[in-house]
Amino acid sequence: xxxxxxxxxxxxxxxxxxxxxxxxxxxxxxxxxxxxxxxxxxxxxxxxxxxxxxxxxxxxxxxxxxxxxxxxxxxxxxxxxxxxxxxxxxxxxxxxxxxxxxxxxxxxxxxxxxxxxxxxxxxxxxxxxxxxxxxxxxxxxxxxxxxxxxxxxxxxxxxxxxxxxxxxxxxxxxxxxxxxxxxxxxxxxxxxxxxxxxxxxxxxxxxxxxxxxxxxxxxxxxxxxxxxxxxxxxxxxxxxxxxxxxxxxxxxxxxxxxxxxxxxxxxxxxxxxxxxxxxxxxxxxxxxxxxxxxxxxxxxxxxxxxxxxxxxxxxxxxxxxxxxxxxxxxxxxxxxxxxxxxxxxxxxxxxxxxxxxxxxxxxxxxxxxxxxxxxxxxxxxxxxxxxxxxxxxxxxxxxxxxxxxxxxxxxxxxxxxxxxxxxxxxxxxxxxxxxxxxxxxxxxxxxxxxxxxxxxxxxxxxxxxxxxxxxxxxxxxxxxxxxxxxxxxxxxxxxxxxxxxxxxxxxxxxxxxxxxxxxxxxxxxxxxxxxxxxxxxxxxxxxxxxxxxxxxxxxxxxxxxxxxxxxxxxxxxx
DNA sequence: GCCGTTTTCGGCCCGACTGTTTTCAGTCG
Numbered sequence: 001x002x003x004x005x006x007x008x009x010x011x012x013x014x015x016x017x018x019x020x021x022x023x024x025x026x027x028x029x030x031x032x033x034x035x036x037x038x039x040x041x042x043x044x045x046x047x048x049x050x051x052x053x054x055x056x057x058x059x060x061x062x063x064x065x066x067x068x069x070x071x072x073x074x075x076x077x078x079x080x081x082x083x084x085x086x087x088x089x090x091x092x093x094x095x096x097x098x099x100x101x102x103x104x105x106x107x108x109x110x111x112x113x114x115x116x117x118x119x120x121x122x123x124x125x126x127x128x129x130x131x132x133x134x135x136x137x138x139x140x141x142x143x144x145x146x147x148x149x150x151x152x153x154x155x156x157x158x159x160x161x162x163x164x165x166x167x168x169x170x171x172x173x174x175x176x177x178x179x180x181x182x183x184x185x186x187x188x189x190x191x192x193x194x195x196x197x198x199x200x201x202x203x204x205x206x207x208x209x210x211x212x213x214x215x216x217x218x219x220x221x222x223x224x225x226x227x228x229x230x231x232x233x234x235x236x237x238x239x240x241x242x243x244x245x246x247x248x249x250x251x252x253x254x255x256x257x258x259x260x261x262x263x264x265x266x267x268x269x270x271x272x273x274x275x276x277x278x279x280x281x282x283x284x285x286x287x288x289x290x291x292x293x294x295x296x297x298x299x300x301x302x303x304x305x306x307x308x309x310x311x312x313x314x315x316x317x318x319x320x321x322x323x324x325x326x327x328x329x330x331x332x333x334x335x336x337x338x339x340x341x342x343x344x345x346x347x348x349x350x351x352x353x354x355x356x357x358x359x360x361x362x363x364x365x366x367x368x369x370x371x372x373x374x375x376x377x378x379x380x381x382x383x384x385x386x387x388x389x390x391x392x393x394x395x396x397x398x399x400x401x402x403x404x405x406x407x408x409x410x411x412x413x414x415x416x417x418x419x420x421x422x423x424x425x426x427x428x429x430x431x432x433x434x435x436x437x438x439x440x441x442x443x444x445x446x447x448x449x450x451x452x453x454x455x456x457x458x459x460x461x462x463x464x465x466x467x468x469x470x471x472x473x474x475x476x477x478x479x480x481x482x483x484x485x486x487x488x489x490x491x492x493x494x495x496x497x498x499x500x501x502x503x504x505x506x507x508x509x510x511x512x513x514x515x516x517x518x519x520x521x522x523x524x525x526x527x528x529x530x531x532x533x534x535x536x537x538x539x540x541x542x543x544x545x546x547x548x549x550x551x552x553x554x555x556x557x558x559x560x561x562x563x564x565x566x567x568x569x570x571x572x573x574x
Numbered sequence: 575g576c577c578g579t580t581t582t583c584g585g586c587c588c589g590a591c592t593g594t595t596t597t598c599a600g601t602c603g
Binding site: 023024025026027028029031032059060061062063064065099100101102103104105134135136137138139140143187200231258259261263266267268269270271273274279280281282283 | 575576577585586587588589590592593594595599600601602603
């Protein structure tokens with residue numbers, strides 16, 4: 001989609017305008033960029049269908065913005081943007097990634113020292129050319145070097161499942177301190193975002209110094225960026241930062257609300273406060289200089305005339321309007337999940353690291369599940385020694401036998417498979433065999449670079465197979481590693497609806513469907529299932545990340561079929 | 575540049591920190 005490309009240009013323009021000291025316009029360009037980024041339709045299609053008039057109906061898009069969009073769609077460029085670039089030919093993205101470097105400093109360093117990229121910046125800082133410059137100084141130069149150092153050790157944004165276990169371990173240790181009265185994780189981790197920049201802890205304490213001393217000496221701390229009266233900041237060996245802030249108890253709620261974000265959500269809540277003659281900050285809600293709220297998050301939202309809004313919804317994506325109208329979804333929860341149907345066993349790799357069906361079942365029972373579904377790969381998947389049809393039937397017989405044992409434990413093992421969708425849309429297992437299984441998952445595992453039309457025909461054919469129940473990782477994206485296939489998601493939803501195919505929310509590093517797609521699937525009434533795609537018993541624990549993604553997609557219990565009892569679940573399958 | 579059940583003109587979120595120009599600009603979250 002062109003949406004993201006144009007959004008990037010608008011963000012760029014905003015930055016250039018800021019450099020020139022233009023007031024307010026940058027804000028308008030940023031708003032337009034956010035609006036495009038989160039738009040569900042392709043802006044090119046909108047333009048084709050409704051012309052400029054349709055463009056101007058988009059939130060934050062007026063006459064000038066629609067000029068730019070039209071120009072980009074016709075020529076692939078925006079002249080207004082090109083002019084700016086000519087005036088400041090630097091790697092702005094990289095340079096502003098250095099902590100403390102903003103657009104204006106970038107401009108000064110380019111004009112005075114010819115700094116165009118990170119290498120130039122490092123050279124200039126090491127030669128002490130920066131400190132003498134007007135508006136800079138010794139500390140700024142030192143901070144730039146430190147910022148460059150951090151960039152080298154930083155992994156950037158980290159996948160949530162790579163960081164949350166470590167964050168929870170730290171949380172537990174802090175919780176155990178008697179000096180800690182209240183504590184919570186904040187930031188994007190609390191909102192359940194798929195990638196996390198850094199981990200934020202918020203604390204109420206009767207002895208902040210002691211808590212912070214403990215924090216900076218935690219195992220895994222590689223470097224202490226800073227430690228003050230109310231804030232400590234450290235860099236971890238894992239390549240990410242953790243921040244700890246101590247706040248007064250009377251501001252705990254407003255601070256938690258503030259540090260949880262998102263920034264866009266905060267801006268909107270603060271505007272609501274202004275409309276009510278109030279002022280919202282991390283310190284509380286104020287009427288004049290008098291604090292009227294702030295001890296808990298519930299209080300803060302209440303003072304704004306809103307019900308509590310779950311962190312996963314706080315992205316300024318319509319949650320405030322929904323809250324005002326009393327139409328917030330009742331989000332699905334981890335405890336609603338009754339089983340996991342995308343699990344691989346050692347049947348498909350006897351000598352590998354996978355666990356036996358019995359071990360997986362035991363783990364599922366420990367998680368409080370009522371069922372587990374074994375879905376090994378099939379014929380085509382040589383990498384994972386996919387089961388052939390004979391083996392699949394043997395596995396089926398074995399599971400039937402096992403189930404007799406589990407019956408008195410009120411637990412059931414379901415038998416499925418993760419079959420492969422071939423190039424032509426056919427399935428790599430015969431219908432006669434598929435028919436014997438409790439359910440059938442299909443997925444694309446090769447030839448994922450097909451043209452959109454071909455790819456959609458392939459997917460449609462697979463979903464129309466009368467035995468196919470679940471479409472695994474439907475868009476093919478892998479967070480931070482691979483973009484989605486060339487697909488038409490609206491079309492996919494229509495086919496899923498028509499064929500009653502259930503779309504998977506895969507909890508592994510795929511996180512596919514992603515949040516915005518989940519929301520669209522829900523809107524179309526397409527059912528989904530949250531699976532882990534576990535290849536080891538520990539990975540059954542990934543479920544929480546799929547649930548977080550589902551919640552970010554506004555999904556309710558009724559949208560997710562593995563919240564059903566086993567009898568009801570089986571009725572969902574063809 | 576965009577927007578509007580208090581506005582078609584006058585607003586655009588808020589506070590902390592840093593360095594330095596000692597009153598405020600730049601940056602961050």
